[in-house]
Amino acid sequence: MTAFLAVVSNRAVATAVLAVVLGGCASKEEAPVDGDFQRNLQMRLLDAKPGETIEIPAGRYSLDRSLSLRVSGVTIRGAGMNKTVLSFKDQKVGAEGLLVNASDFTLENLAFEDTRGDAVKVNEGERITLRGVRVEWTGGPSTSNGAYGLYPVRTRQVLIEDCLVIGASDAGIYVGQSEDIVVRRNTARLNVAGIEIENSRRADVYDNTATENTGGILVFNMPNLPQRGEGARVFRNKIHGNNTANFGAKGTPVASVPAGSGVVINSNDQVEIFDNDFADNATAHVIISSYFSTGYMTEKGVAEIFDPYPEAIHVHSNRYAGGGDAPDGLDLKALKLAVFGLGGRFPPVLWDGYVDPKKIRAGKLPADLAICVRDAGPVLNADGPGKYRNPRVSAAEYDCRLEPLPPVELKL
């Protein structure tokens, strides 16, 4: 079989201007590392000019080194997420499959399999599009899988759509320390975290399917980082059956996520969760929590400036089915037993109960910082601050409204 690597200028009308013929030997069962393909592809990436499209035709290619791009304005395009496959099963070098440090970047219609570390990392850049990309660790969930599937970090104007990520030992789709983000129409399966928005500002996460992960969709803030996140809308997603046992390495933020979590908000502010379909997440459909509940809060290791309290959280208009019946971990099992009895189940929404004491006025948070939950029945406040001695259930306490968050506007 012969493989082609075509480079198409933007001005050319969908024709390959330059096609480099490479000796490929890409059989599906056994794909020896294709050194010529790898070398030529990396050379195209080194020599790319702004406005260029690098096309990788259908084929299965085995690589043993990571790829990298540092030129802005480049598109890398395959023939389809099941047709153009870059396999890193034999990877020897590099912490990613593809590392991008550039702006105006588009990656579409191809697959990355079995990278040793992260599959696709974009570090610093504006106007980043990841579309129709499949990332998969083909052996299924395993702690030895790479950490992140699609991983833009410190980016602005980010679009991730129509992608499929399977088997990440941390987060399938992870957007970190970024601004103005749209994550839509993706499927995340069998990852520890399906989709995670961390220390990011203004994210819209919608029309995704998150299933069979440990936790479906996470909105987190971590301490000790230059950028604190706030402002995420999670809506119109299908978030069901995220009950895979947590296979993340201990010490990672996601290792604290109980299996059976639909959406987890941790230490983040201004989060709106609405119009989602939740089903069969065995711990709880929505968990609202502070950094105290992760077990990582240490005196020496968390900068004093860090704000661990989730505030201005608005959960409404979702549909819930099943779930809450088999929480993960002895503590949560005990809590369920204590409050709801042997055959009972957690309500759809759990809150750990931590409130910033400095902000309390007349016994509660100001209206614009409140935790508002409607259309979900009663909320369980686990009473973390009281050492879980007095967990309590209420719907009325949370019956409030916050201003809807504005949609994210991308200018790609």
Place this chain on the structure above:
Amino acid sequence: MTLAGVERSKRLLALVTLLAVLVGCSEGPTGPVFHDATDPDTLAEWGVFGIESGRLVPREGVVDYELNTPLFSDYAHKLRTVWMPPGTHASYSSEGAFEFPVGTIITKTFYYPLVTEGDRARVLRTSLAKGIEPAGRLVLDQVRLIETRVMVRRVSGWAASTYVWNDAQREARLERAGAVQPLTLVSEGDASTRAQVDFDYVVPDVNQCAGCHATDVKRGSLSPIGLKARHLNREHDYGENGGRANQLEHWRRTGRLRAPGEGLVSAAALPRAAVWNDLSAPLEARARAYLDINCAHCHNRLGPADTSGLSLDASETSSVALGVCKSPIAAGRGTGNRRFGIVPGQPDDSITVYRMASTDPGVMMPELGRALAHDEGVELIRRWIAAWPDGRGCDQRVSNSARHSASASRLSRSQG
């Protein structure tokens, strides 16, 4: 012209042709050449080195230098040189890299002493300077040359490339996409007992050069890493060109380095990084110097690894930024099931040690530039953490009354 004259000129032409072949057109220039736009195909065209009497020799005006504590690169030895156009000089900085004039050419040649002459597949693991003579003269029969990396200061900024040496060890060619060279690394000592390990030495591609040398990720521009006062402030043997002298003082004396005002009067007053394996230096200073040169090109407050919140620069004063009781951000399985970057007094529980000791591409730190672990470097950091001065462990109880106790965390999985 007479017939004899024609014959004579034919013979002359043949002789000239023969000479040209013998000398070799690839010999190139006899002194450094600033290529201001593109990288030539061969190292020879830079004119930085000549080959004389079986030695790779820096040409006139090219000065070799060494660092107090170098980056670990699979036990490779390194010959470093710098050349500046005549009449120009570098400008001193106390903390960052010196400012170099346009036209500056820096090289770093990676080589290994051979176990036995003639066998270039087996190379020696040694901390001793072998196969090199004063003033940076490499004895070609005694070493295996791998690659020579070139950084050049153009009008547009620094550019990096690398040249891979051929089997005959006489020519190095530009390899922008990098290369892999299988080697056998043999420990010193008795032939019957010494350990050996096969590994793939990886020559970086041009983007990977930037992976380390783009120390400011937002700007993305390249910068030298080692050419800083603290790394250069040490003695060096200049051989016939001045004997043993402090490098900064030698550079100042020879007009290569200038500082504004009264700077550079005495090297003793200037910043100086510890030599990582100099047992007479304090452990703390050696460990911080090691982390500085091996990690801080990414792990500084403006670097590509600022995403981690971990900053290992020599000037870093925050213990959290060094990793003390700090949770990782995006380490994935790089945690090795450990919870914090540095657990005071407990190196085996510290992610920093775990990642330094690993050779798995998805785990190891640094991510690039080595296939082997640096046993001695890992041991240094291990001892530094073990000897932590103020208290052991990472206490999860938070004493500040504004902070709640997290000793019982019911909404998280038990992570015992």
